[in-house]
Amino acid sequence: MDPEGAGPVPDTLKIVVAGGFGAGKTTLVSAVSEVESLHTEEVMTSESVGVDDLEGVEGKATTTVALDFGRITLDQTTVVYLFGTPGQRRFSFMWEELAQGALGAVVLADTRRLADSFDAIDFFESRGVPFVVAVNCFDGQRTHRAEDVRVALDVEERVPLLLCDARDRESVKEVLVELVTLVLRLELSGA
Amino acid sequence: MDGVPPEGEGGREWSFESSLIRPYSLTGGRVRPSRTDFSMTSQVVAVPRTRPVRVDPELELILSLCVRPVSVAEVASRAGFPLGVARVLLADLLDQGYVVVHTSGWESHRPDAQTLRSVLEGIRRL
Numbered sequence: 471m472d473p474e475g476a477g478p479v480p481d482t483l484k485i486v487v488a489g490g491f492g493a494g495k496t497t498l499v500s501a502v503s504e505v506e507s508l509h510t511e512e513v514m515t516s517e518s519v520g521v522d523d524l525e526g527v528e529g530k531a532t533t534t535v536a537l538d539f540g541r542i543t544l545d546q547t548t549v550v551y552l553f554g555t556p557g558q559r560r561f562s563f564m565w566e567e568l569a570q571g572a573l574g575a576v577v578l579a580d581t582r583r584l585a586d587s588f589d590a591i592d593f594f595e596s597r598g599v600p601f602v603v604a605v606n607c608f609d610g611q612r613t614h615r616a617e618d619v620r621v622a623l624d625v626e627e628r629v630p631l632l633l634c635d636a637r638d639r640e641s642v643k644e645v646l647v648e649l650v651t652l653v654l655r656l657e658l659s660g661a
Numbered sequence: 662m663d664g665v666p667p668e669g670e671g672g673r674e675w676s677f678e679s680s681l682i683r684p685y686s687l688t689g690g691r692v693r694p695s696r697t698d699f700s701m702t703s704q705v706v707a708v709p710r711t712r713p714v715r716v717d718p719e720l721e722l723i724l725s726l727c728v729r730p731v732s733v734a735e736v737a738s739r740a741g742f743p744l745g746v747a748r749v750l751l752a753d754l755l756d757q758g759y760v761v762v763h764t765s766g767w768e769s770h771r772p773d774a775q776t777l778r779s780v781l782e783g784i785r786r787l
């Protein structure tokens with residue numbers, strides 16, 4: 471499809487960034503995005519499973535999930551979108567859609583609250599979405615040993631786990647390279 | 662076709678809350694689009710020379726945002742609508758032939774190794 475005058479339409483790849491409150495999702499996305507990180511929200515009513523009607527939405531219990539996202543244009547034909555999403559199970563209605571068609575996911579773990587990552591790890595594992603665990607080292611020093619974090623999170627060896635600084639573009643690039651390398655490995659092994 | 666939220670009609674306020682709720686009344690309460698062609702990263706483009714003569718300000722706003730290919734998520738973000746609302750409105754525009762939509766094949770199958778390698782290169786080059 472090339473609507474006259476609108477230029478070629480790029481193919482898109484989606485990478486999901488999940489992590490607990492304050493884990494550094496927005497920071498990570500902004501570190502590599504070519505646009506200031508964008509923001510949108512999705513509203514979910516308490517009864518919306520199977521309900522098609524939001525008339526009087528004001529009166530119902532709603533959950534609003536904030537999504538921030540960034541864009542990386544690799545070339546004329548390929549654009550990568552990074553979506554940050556909260557890592558708590560009650561937001562999982564959003565994960566389903568985000569996981570759909572995703573290239574892979576980054577679980578951003580906060581060393582001060584490692585348990586916040588469990589839900590996201592379980593989710594991506596159960597959906598067969600390739601993911602890496604990026605441990606955001608807030609103290610600036612890499613005092614945490616990746617292997618200790620792996621044990622604490624009970625993450626299998628085949629899941630890449632690395633330390634990162636979400637503020638640092640090079641560090642975030644490394645995380646993304648790790649993820650795409652994993653996906654490439656899966657592709658080559660026919661998995 | 663300036664990209665600002667509609668205002669001025671009877672001094673309607675564009676408060677955050679009304680901007681969240683009101684678009685759902687614009688969609689007639691629908692939360693599902695009439696078609697399901699839109700993923701968050703689907704690219705939408707306004708079809709040139711089909712711009713309707715009279716159109717709701719919200720639809721006008723959306724059309725002005727997709728003069729060039731742009732993702733559904735970006736349309737929602739820039740229009741200030743929740744994702745679901747943007748989808749419903751885009752579906753209406755699609756049904757009427759004012760926009761076309763392109764969803765990457767990579768959403769249904771993993772990119773091939775060659776594509777993945779060029780993605781890797783692209784990221785390293787950033």
Ligand SMILES: Nc1nc2c(ncn2[C@@H]2O[C@H](COP(=O)(O)OP(=O)(O)OP(=O)(O)O)[C@@H](O)[C@H]2O)c(=O)[nH]1
Pocket residue numbers: 489490491492493494495496497498554556606607608609610634635636637
């Ligand atoms: N020292 C340090 N601070 C960081 C790092 N990453 C993020 N921060 C800071 O931590 C705070 C939270 O980061 P955000 O990127 O907003 O985290 P978030 O996951 O998007 O947070 P929520 O969307 O509120 O859940 C901000 O003030 C960041 O500047 C890091 O690697 N090191």
Ligand SMILES: [Mg+2]
Pocket residue numbers: 495496497538554
């Ligand atoms: Mg955030």
